[in-house]
Structures are given as structure tokens and as C-alpha cells.
Amino acid sequence: MSFSLECKKVKRTGFTPAFLCGGFLAAIVPVLNMAVRSENYLGLHASSVQILMDANWQMMAMLNILLTVAGACLMYHTEYADNAIQRMCTLPLKESKLFFGKVTLMALMCIVILVIEGASIALCSYHWFGLSREVWVEVMKNFGYALLLMLPTAFGSLFIASACKNMWVSLGIGVVCVFTATMLPTKNFILSLFPFALPFQIFAGTAESIVRNFMIAAVVEIFIIGIAEVLFLKGRRLFE
């Protein structure tokens, strides 16, 4: 029930169109990059997907993260504006269920934008590198990995948004976190575990053991943030 309720809440806020636009915007990045300077990439010795991801993923991931942060702020803004959250708290419903409903919707939107971006990468590799059968499998692997690593960001930004009553505070903290993430070196494993830095990782061309470590880390982070949120909401309720 909570999930369908969340869908209804974001109906007139421009949430879905914003994600679709953001997804298409990020999808244009590799197309434009290839259209303008394909000669830089065509001669490289690597799989087409890896070349495309290396060239464009930083920017695409950045757009995805910013979109997630803005979306999370908006989702909780609809609750806090005009004190709608007080009504939600009086319902026979756990407050954490609200959070997980929002997370589900956010994860769904992440899938949507990643599918759009994946299609664009596949299209680019078809147009400029020639299509082979393996491309689809590789694109799917890459974007499945990207989805898993994006979930901690979604959890983290929703956690921040749920903690702050004012939209600019949550957006401000989110922006500071994104900024911190852009300064962390992606090659350093420990520093890359920062939830907002994870989406910058690329599957293609990474050793299997590192990929596994990142996947485990992402799952652990999701659990930690989920538990922290539940505890936080319980604690806040006590003091309200």
C-alpha cells in the first residue's frame, strides 16, 4: 500500500518527468561525445562498452547522483511542507514504512534512468563499433552493477532528506556530500566506499575481486543505512 501511496504523492510534483529528462540528458552524453570526437575512441584496444563507459561514465554518474539527491529532497519536501508528515504519523503505519516506500519508488526510477542510459550505450556501440551479440550481455552486467552501487546513494540521500525538515538543508547537505564524492579518488577502495562516491565505479575493466568487494560493500551499506534510518525515526519519535 505504501508504495502506491508514494506514487500518488509524487504525481503532480514533476518527479517522474524530471527523472525521465535527467535520464535522457545523461543518455545524450555518450552520443554527443562520440559524434564530436569519435576518432579519439575508435582506435583503442578494449571492448566497445568499456571504452564508452570510461569516456562518459563520470559525467553520467554525476548526473544520476544529482538527480537522486534532488529527487530525495523533493519526496520528503512533499511530506514536510504544510506538515503532512504529522498526519502520516497518526496513521496506523510505521514511519519507517514511509521511508521504504520512498526507497522502492526511488529504486524504480533509478532502474528507469539506467535502462535509458544502457540503451544509449548499446546504441553507441552499435553505431560506432558494430554490434556483436556480447554487447547486450555486457551492457546489462554494467548497468546491473551500476544499479546496485546507486542504491546506497538513494538510501543515503533519502536518509538525509528524512532527517531535515527544510528542503534547502537536506539539499545543501546532499550537495556537500556529492562535492566530497567528486574529490575522492575512485581508485582508492576505502575512500570509494563513501555512499555518494560508489556510483562513479565502472564494471568494465575492473578485476573480479574488486567488483565483488564493491558489491558486498554496497549491500552492507544499504543494510546499515536502512537500520540507521529505522533507529533514527524511533529515536526522533521519542523526543517529539
Place this chain on the structure above:
Amino acid sequence: MSFLSLIGIEAGKIRRSKILLILAVATVILWIPSILNADMNFGMQAEGISPENNFLIQGFMGMAWFMFPASMVVSTVLLNMTERSNKGILKMLSLPVNTAELCLAKFVVLLALAAFQILMTVLMYFVSAGIVSQTQDYDFILQPLFVFKEAGLIFVSAIPMLAFFWLLSVCIQTPIFSIGLGLASIVPSVLMINTKIWFVYPMAYPFFVITAEYGKLASNLTTAQLEFIPWLPVAAFITIICLFISCLRFGQAERR
């Protein structure tokens, strides 16, 4: 009501918003990696830039490309949200105050927030340069006049960008679109500064200016330099148009 007292009122409205804290925290985070990686400043012989100049410019580049524009998007959200939540704007519109003046007063507050963040960056620069001078045994502290000149350049070149962000937040009622557009417009500025038409893209100005300064300070590096002729008229045009439209549109949705 005089314009100055209007600005005072607008500044008073955001007094308890904690925005200054957020802006300050961002500047602190900006300099931490520079302090930790201070020894890398000595390996810049290829570029031909002195360690102390490199320390300053790298920090300022980090600020101008993402942190500063993104913080300003947050500030525009703040300025608009304080007014729109609980319908405060209705009360403001019912007063015998010119709405254009109200809009401009808010823009001046936005400029003040931008100036505050840049000043905080400069302050943190001196603190971190002092720390690094101690740890690296090398004098990293530059002439204050030079540092303020660079910071001032960033501020002045950011005014068209601020006007554009202000236009976005005034004209687009749905918050996610104004925020999303603002944040998304920052990302391509890295690409835009390498093109010939960088001057039509206000979000790239601060980053372009600081990259040009980098090219000046590094003897072996040639970056595109500022050419005032197409830039200044275009920048002035963008600023005036953005401010004009936002003054026209301010409060229009509520006045219907």
C-alpha cells in the same frame, strides 16, 4: 520603503536558516584534500607552476567547478522556499512594495551569500596554507592582495550565473525542475570551457576564468585566455535579460 531596508528584511528572513553553516562546511571540505595531498604541489615541474600558486589555484578550481555553483543553487532554493512555505509571499505582495524591488532585494541577498562563501574559501585558504607551510616546511602563503584578486575575479564572473539560477528558481514553480536544471547545467561546464563558444554559457564563467588564471601562472601550460570583447557584452546581456524576466515574473503565479 527604501531598497536598503528591503535588503535588510530579506537578510533577516534567512537568519535562522543555517545556510551559512552549510556554505562554510563546504569550504572546509574543499581544502581538506589539498592539505592531505600537499606534497603533490612539488611535482608540477611539467606545468611550470610554483607550489604555492598551484596550491591556491587547484583549490579555487575545485570550488569554481562544482561546489560554488551547486551551493548557489541551494541558496536560490532557500530564498524562494522561505517565501513560499506558509504563503509568506502573499503577505509580501499585499504590502505597498514594488515586486521588482522585492525580487532585486532577494537577488542582492543571493550575491551576499555568494560573497560570503568566497570569503570563507579565502579564509580557509589562509588557514590551510598556514597548516601546509608547517607540515611541508615551505612557505605556501601568498600575498593577500593576489589571493583576493583571484577570489574577486571568481565572484564578478559568477554574477551572470547567479542571475540565471535566480531566473530558474523564480520562473519554474516546481522545485524539482528548478533544482534539477540548475544542478544539471553545472555538469557540462567542464566541456563548455574547452569550446570556442564558452561565453554563451554563464555556468562556465567562474571555471573558465580560474582556468585562464592557471594558464597564466603555469609557464608551460597554455589555456584559453579571457577575451573581453565577445564575453563582456554577452555576459552583461545575459545578466540583464535574466534579471529583467525574473523581476517581471516574480510573484506572478501567486497574483493570478
